[in-house]
Amino acid sequence: MPTWNRLLIAWFFVPLHRFLFRLSGGRLLSRLEGCGVLILVTRGRRSARSRASPLTYFRFDDSGDLLVVASNYGQDRHPAWYLNIAADPAVHVETGGERFAAQARITPEPERAALLDKVIAANPRYATYRAATSRRIPIVALRRAGP
Secondary structure (H helix, E strand, O other): OOHHHHHHHHHHHHHHHHHHHHHOOOOOOOOOOOOOEEEEEOOOOOOOOEEEEEEEEEOOOOOOOOEEOOOOHHHOOEEEEEHHHHHHOOEEEEOEEEEEEEEEEOOOHHHHHHHHHHHHHHHHHHEEEEHOOOOOOEEEEEEEOOO
């Protein structure tokens, strides 16, 4: 993806998406390219400030886990939200009009590879991202925190 496209997405579309999603209680922009959308709230690893990222998610089994892909549009570096999770896996998730605490788990091999194949089958855009980078694209499982 060209740099100017990534900048347009990062500076214009992501904040607008986050605003409209929250304003509508998750009714607007809750799906993108056939995938569900959630807002992942992490704590900045350096600033300790809340960071909210709208992300597409997948669900492939009955575990209740929501899966998010740290593709970063095929760039050679991980997205900031992923680095924040690596530092602190306690997150909040906003989706379907509700907000809940969750625990993030970075999936290990071979689970990650199998999940990435399922993600690509569900949304072929992720094959483009995988081909664009030499880094291993992580998949993060988000599980609702206990009572």
